[in-house]
Amino acid sequence: MTYLETAAQFYSEVAQTPEIGLCCVQTTPLQLPGLNIPQQMQDMNYGCGSTVHPTELVNEPTVLYVGVGGGLEALQFAYFTRRRGGVIAVEPVAEMREAASKNLQIAAEINPWFDMSFVEIREGDAFNLPVIDNSVDVVAQNCLFNIFEPVDLQRALQEAYRVLKPGGRLQMSDPIATFPIPQHLRENEQLRAMCLSGAITYEEYIQQIIDVGFGQVEIRAKRPYRLLDIHTYNLEKSLLLESLDSVAFKVPIPEDGACIFTGKTAIYAGKESFFDDGAGHILSKGLPAAVCDKTAAKLASIMPEEIIVTDSTWHYDGGGCC
Structure with missing residues (x-):
């Protein structure tokens, strides 16, 4: 079984039986006036930070969300778009698509402003996004790209770049490692699926973004995420993972190099x-x-x-x- 198949199986299971404590479900979601989040959706908040930055979401953008999870951030994006098809959520795992649909239905019952047509859930994955070139304003993903091997991460970033309009934004939240993760952990497919062993360093992460053509990257937040201790993970020294929220812009790279804020x-x-x-x-x-x-x-x-x-x-x- 490949690491992607392991991840699909893992998220199929947690879609059917939410696992409290996976990633950062204890984090309070973004609070917005009139936004009510179903408890089941909150329990399935399988992310490490946030990709929803209100100042980025003016003029009713079209948002492509990769990996719908329980639907929490899709709902938050819909809060700003508020139109049919304003949010396109792409998810390869059937059980997760079904769970997110149920959660969004509950959200529609407790949020008078929300209509189910605001979020369209499509089958697909990060390597084959089911939209045409240069067609969306925002691509977002939370705690998904970090499970990919470097070559697959490049494919996912290239796909995001392809579908974004010129000037569009790639909004991401992923764990990063404060030093390279040892090979014995990187080869553990279960830990990778749980977002604990696939992270790369900040320098590698930013370079991957630049390598596909993004000319400007802005860091919205960097905070402690998880500690891999020496006893549990057989390490010579404990390894801190951090959560990095970033926004990368589809603009040309200047002659003297990309701008990183x-x-x-x-x-x-x-x-x-x-x-x-x-x-x-x-x-x-x-x-x-x-x-x-x-x-x-x-x-x-x-x-x-x-x-x-x-x-x-x-x-x-x-x-x-x-």
Whole structure:
């Protein structure tokens, strides 16, 4: 049995019998006025963070959600689209499609604003998304891509890139590893299906996104997710997994490399009232300006005594010089 078959079997089982405590079901879901979430849907919240960022969801976007789970984030996206077919949820596991449909039916009964037609559940998978090229505004996935082997992760990212409109967003939440996961854990298909052994490091994760053509990546959050301890997992030292929420934009990659925003700022502390690097970055004296990591490194090297670059906050939601 391949790791994908193991994952399909595992999620078929947890679709029929929700497993409390799998991933981060203890996390309180996004609270929105008038949004009521069925308990069964909350119990099936098999994700590690959130891909639903309200500031990204203006103008009733078409959202393609990969891996419907219990339907929680599909419902949250529908809260913003509120139109027939505004959310397309793609799911390969029949039992999970059935469970999500039942949960959404309950949601329709307790949410006067929600209509079942707002979410269309389609059979399909991350490698063969059942939509045409350049047709959706947002592709989202939560705690799915991390189970893939690197070659399959590339396929999934390429598919997301294919279906996004120019300027569209890939919104993801996945576990990442603080150091490479040992081979004996990576080969454990059950742990991989449970999102505990397939994670790659932050650097590898971001590079995979860039390699398929996304020119800008913004980190929305990075937080502790799970600890793999030395006793349970036969490790020389405990391994911390972190949850990374990111938004990647389908825009061209600049000649000097992709723009990665991790919450860094640059502050001019020189004698003049402002600093202009001649490349589109103007820093007002004493005022922090959000910059991408690439620009931060360049500015720090230009005038290290007069330009202060702050550390990554691992949170960015727009604005600044880039």
